[in-house]
Amino acid sequence: MADNQHEGSRYVAATIARNVGRHPSSISRFENKNQARSDVKDLPWSKRPPITSDLAGSCKGHACTVSEICIPQSQTYTCVLLLEVFVQWRTRKASLVSQNKGTGQSTPFDCHNVVVCKPGAGVDGIKEFNNMFHTNTEREPFWWVNLGQVYKIQKVVSTNRIHCCGDRLTKMLIHVGTSLDTSQMELCGQFIGPAVTGQVIVILCNTLPEGQVVKLTSVNTASEVFHLAEVEVYAV
Numbered sequence: 175m176a177d178n179q180h181e182g183s184r185y186v187a188a189t190i191a192r193n194v195g196r197h198p199s200s201i202s203r204f205e206n207k208n209q210a211r212s213d214v215k216d217l218p219w220s221k222r223p224p225i226t227s228d229l230a231g232s233c234k235g236h237a238c239t240v241s242e243i244c245i246p247q248s249q250t251y252t253c254v255l256l257l258e259v260f261v262q263w264r265t266r267k268a269s270l271v272s273q274n275k276g277t278g279q280s281t282p283f284d285c286h287n288v289v290v291c292k293p294g295a296g297v298d299g300i301k302e303f304n305n306m307f308h309t310n311t312e313r314e315p316f317w318w319v320n321l322g323q324v325y326k327i328q329k330v331v332s333t334n335r336i337h338c339c340g341d342r343l344t345k346m347l348i349h350v351g352t353s354l355d356t357s358q359m360e361l362c363g364q365f366i367g368p369a370v371t372g373q374v375i376v377i378l379c380n381t382l383p384e385g386q387v388v389k390l391t392s393v394n395t396a397s398e399v400f401h402l403a404e405v406e407v408y409a410v
């Protein structure tokens with residue numbers, strides 16, 4: 175991940191260097207070159223700034239195109255292609271948004287007090303041998319976390335059960351949405367195993383799906399339990 179972030183930083187730096195612009199009112203060369211584009215009132219609606227003038231700052235009256243987004247700076251602004259902004263979101267340092275949030279799972283399971291196994295153990299920050307969520311045996315058992323508000327999800331980091339049985343996880347799908355109905359959710363990504371005990375599984379959500387519910391489904395050819403020591407959802 176560190177390498178990806180490093181590559182992302184270099185990419186962003188290169189992008190800004192290539193696209194750096196000046197405010198039309200302060201740099202006459204830019205203003206003259208783009209005279210026809212400097213007056214927002216003359217632009218078709220589709221080319222007008224996407225944010226209000228009060229909030230635009232140095233982006234007020236910008237000359238970015240419809241395929242670009244204006245990023246205000248102190249006295250200038252930068253026009254960056256939307257696609258490149260998307261890349262920045264994918265590579266920027268994200269925030270952990272799932273810890274101690276509401277959780278649930280498809281079926282309960284009694285661990286006989288030998289270990290902590292409850293839905294909330296999946297987001298309690300504890301990655302130890304006796305701590306996990308644990309469903310009953312099913313073809314497609316699932317677990318979810320409700321983040322409490324909508325986020326743009328960048329990645330989901332799962333830590334497999336630590337003291338045994340890691341190969342019970344053979345395929346896992348991660349969906350993001352506003353309900354538990356998978357058909358209404360967006361696929362973040364999938365893991366194809368089998369996993370090993372204690373494995374840390376990083377799934378990048380390449381499309382940056384938005385939602386407040388993140389649902390993990392274990393997909394099996396025969397009924398199986400589903401258990402993970404911890405799930406960490408990161409958002410940008």
Ligand SMILES: [Ca+2]
Nearest residue numbers: 295300403404
């Ligand atoms: Ca845990």
